[in-house]
Amino acid sequence: MIDNHSMTDLIRVAMPDAHVEIVDLTGTMDHFNVLVRSGAFRGVPLMDRHRMVEGALAAARADGRIHAMSIRTEVLE
Numbered sequence: 001m002i003d004n005h006s007m008t009d010l011i012r013v014a015m016p017d018a019h020v021e022i023v024d025l026t027g028t029m030d031h032f033n034v035l036v037r038s039g040a041f042r043g044v045p046l047m048d049r050h051r052m053v054e055g056a057l058a059a060a061r062a063d064g065r066i067h068a069m070s071i072r073t074e075v076l077e
Helices: 003-014 046-056 058-062
Strands: 017-024 031-038 068-077
Touching: 003 017, 003 031, 003 046, 003 058, 031 046, 046 058, 046 068
Parallel strands: 031 068
Antiparallel strands: 017 031
16 A cells, blocks of 8 residues: 555656646555656657656555556646
8 A cells, every 4th residue: 555645755756846646546545546747748758658657656566555557647838
């Protein structure tokens, strides 16, 4: 299990300007919808944006704190 604040912190290490919205889908704190808005996505293809978010959360995925997540990304203007 991981809380929204900890997930946001992990993402902001990789993308300090990120605006993050997280929804716990099941109430079990391991299935999430994640929306990340960041200027770091400017000019970056969608798949690479998702890889950036996945990379920021890799440790939490590897140790099982995050079981599943849906990622949406937007360029922060």
